[in-house]
Amino acid sequence: MGITISKRQSCVSVAQIDYEETTVSTPVTPNYRIHKKSHSSQSQNVKRDNKQYLHDSLLMSILPSSKYASNDLKQLNQLFIYWMMIRLIIINFKCDREVHKELLNNLAEFSRKYYLNNTNELKLIDEFEQNYHGHTPIWWYTMTNFIRCMLNQAFETKDIEILIKMAFFIKDLYQQLKILQMNTLKTNKLPIIVCRNHQVTNEEFENIKNNKGNLLSFNNFIIADSDQEIQSNSNNLMVNILFRIRIESKRTSTPFTFFQNENDSGDKQNSFIFFMHSIFRIVDMKQITERSWEVDLTLTSNKDEQVTCLTDLLRHETRETVGWLRLAQLMSVMGDFDQAKTIHNKIFELTPENDISTRARIYVELGNIDNEFGDYKSANTRYEKSIEIQQQQSSSHHLLRSSYNNYGEVQRQLGNYSNALSVHKKTLKMKKQYLFPDDLSLAITYNNMALASESLANFANASKFHQQALSIKRKTLSADHQEFAIAYNNIGELQRLMGNFSLALQYFERALNIRLKKYSTSDGPVAIPYNNMGRIHWELGDYSLATSYLQKSLDIKLKTYSCNHPWLCCTYNNIGDVHQQMGEYANALSYYQKALEIQEKAFPGNHPEIAITYTNMGRTHRSLANYPTALSYYRKAIEIQQETLSSNHPSLAICYNNHGHVCQLMGKPQTALEYYQKALEIQVKSLREGHPSLAATSLTFYEQSLDIKKNSLPTYHPTLASTYNNIGVIYQSINNYSTALEYYQKTVEIQQKTLPSHHPDLAVFYINIGANHQSMKEYDTALEYFKKALEIQLISLPASHPDIAVTHTSIATVYVNQGDYKSALKHEQSAVDITSKTFAPDHPKVQMFQSYLEQIRAKIKTT
Secondary structure (H helix, E strand, O other), X not given: OOOOOOOOOOOOOOOOOOOOOOOOOOOOOOOOOOOOOOOOOOOOOEOOOHHHHHHOOOOEEEXXXXXOOHHHHXXXXXXXXXXXXXXXXXXXXXXXXXXXXXXXXXXXXXXXXXXXXXXXXXXXXXXXXXXXXXXXXXXHHHHOHHHHHHHHHHHHHOOHHHHHHHHHXXXXXXXXXXXXXXXXXXXXXXXXXXXXXXXXXXXXXXXXXXXXXXXXXXXXXXXXXOOOOOOOOOOOOEEEEEEEEEEOOOOEOOOEEEEEEEOOOOOEEEEEEEOOOEEEEEEEEEEEEOOEEEEEEEEOEOOOHHHHHHHHHHHXXXXXXXXXXXXXXXXXXXXXXXXXXXXXXXXXXXXXXXXXHHHHHHHHHHHHHHHHHOOHHXXXXXXXXXXXXXXXXXXXXXXXXXXXXXXXXXXXXXXXXXXXXHHHHHHHHHHHHHXXXXXXXXXXXXXXXXXXXXXOOOHHHHHHHHHHHHHHHHHHOOXXXXXXXXXXXXXXXXXXXXXXXXXXXXXXXXXXXHHHHHOOOOOHHHHHHHHHHHHHHHHOOOHHHHHHHHHHHHHHHHHHOOOOOOHHHHHHHHHHHHHHHOOOHHHHHHHHHHHHHHHHHHOOOXXXXXXXXXXXXXXXXXXXXXXXXXXXXXXXXXXXXXHHOOOOOHHHHHHHHHHHHHHHXXXXXXXXXXXXXXXXXXXXXXXXXXXXXXXHHHHHHHHHHHHHHHHHOOOOOHHHHHHXXXXXXXXXXXXXXXXXXXXXXXXXXXXXXXXXXXXXXXXXXHHHHHHHHHHOOOHHHHHXXXXXXXXXXXXXXXXXXXXXXXXXXXXXXXXXXXXXXXHHHHHHHHHHHHHHHHOOOOOHHHHHHHHHHHHHHHHHHHO
């Protein structure tokens, strides 16, 4: 018997925060003033360190000009997005005076570590700490090496610690630039044109050359002069560029200001400073010499369509968190989970222990990243820590609810299904206290409760929870929303597990169609529908189509995830199943082994998915007649599932059945029979009537049972008759009527020799034979057997026995098929009369027989 595997898509919700950006009460209003030129120590006339200026690198990034959407982020220049997000975070940074003072002291202390042996810089750092407001931020930036060098280091290396510690200073500089920009625009007529020399590599130059009309940002602060000549260049590996920056609008996307600078000769030079991540549009370029070019840039306005679109998109994608956590969140959105993890760890390191909310939030986010990588053990630990520290405050905040939700899902991924369901129920109770009945967050929890119930083989509850989730989504979302892809996928998986393969296929197709409305055929979210479409076609016996879908799924996953991600396992197993079914056993074992190697690294040793892979490997070794090896794998699977699953879980039944089969092949019939019996007992309890797995296990059990009984009992022993009958029933249930009839005939032959001619059991066997002939549309023969059964029952049973009513209805159905409605009416009336005497009027049998009687009467009226 094959093992069915299809990856279910869980809803691990990102924890949501609804407090505002401001975390302190009163924002500081710096006491900036415009100094007159005569006040040399505080004037905007500054003499810059030209040597340092020449080494101030311009960190550029280019972005195509477009209207951007969420699914574009992973394809855009990450440096551009990274620094744009940092700029947004710093602009929104607020603190009161006391916090500002504390941050100032912290930065000074931090800076001293960089200049332990530099007396001059240490003096400046002392002055910075003691007399910060005695100078302006522009003065500190242009006149002190330690500020400028630390910022350059942060920009060049993306040092998040430096950026966090200097955020207050960068914000102060931003505020001063905004104030001074107004004065600059009053004293300078538009357009303003300034220049900046810069050397770029040949590759960087080609990038600029090929992006005319697109956006270019200088990620750090830049200083440009009113007039500059292009510098000569003798390095054949570099191209010299004179950027001519044109300012056309009073309302620019980036603040800037004019100031006067003294060069080495003592002459005054007009210069401009632009805030970090200034965004320009590449307008034109012309060649000056062989290795020198002039590039015209225009500073974008604050109403630039592309800049506004991208800014709004970044705010939307990080709306569920605050502060520097927004940067980490954005990196996760862009798929750079390593960078996101680094940022979270650094923020955690810098967060005080008493800031429980931030620390809990970081644990949740790190858990989400671990979950994305398939490191469920680590994710489980992170969520537990988040819950633990939040409970110290007796918090009912929805961060706690999200922590519980994600903890429950990881518990399910780790195979702790009962605990997962318990946690999700707790989450649901918490959410219902604070959310409206149609809140989508409730749909997430209902979905996850369905998955946990499904894993516990409680299909009725799983179906109920899925429908509750679907109902909420239908009330709040458009019909083609991506959430419906998740819902239809998971409902399809439930239908597959219940044996409703055609219905499952319909749901999987709906999920795939919705995914393809937003994603291309090679994007990550399409991998799961492809996998499940492949699995269901395997179930339906179309191995060629199954292979096509499964290979598509695998290709996408290998491109999207690391080579050791657990989400690869289900597709490896499914591809192995196809090879197994086609008799390509070496290939099957190869794919199963790949799955097992990943699972052993990602999961605890008793994880149920490892048991599935063990079972698949055992099945292949059984096909290769390696029975001891097969038995070893089956035993491993049984040990895991006995430890982790409920005693009535269908997966355990499959393991028992497979173990029994190998024992049978090894010549151990009694042991085989014991395992078949265990499997059948479980499946009778856990699977719906007519489920293919139930029929297959039952058939295997009874056929093995028959072989044993034949060897130990007389030819006409009554026990053999019962077994023949049961095998006939199973063949009839799978529409193999001719084989079923053979077994029924053997049953009757034994019973006719061993039972009295009017024994009630003989009537049962006649009814089965009649039903089989009726299914074959052999109505006369069917009627003959039903009447034989009725004759026996009227003699051996009380007149009001319900079995007699059932036989009357069976006879009525044959007469209906023959068009003899008056005879049908007579027998169905007898059925109604008998059940009305035996059962209450609302009993299902009374209602069913009465309904059929009315249908027959209607037929008589129309003929």
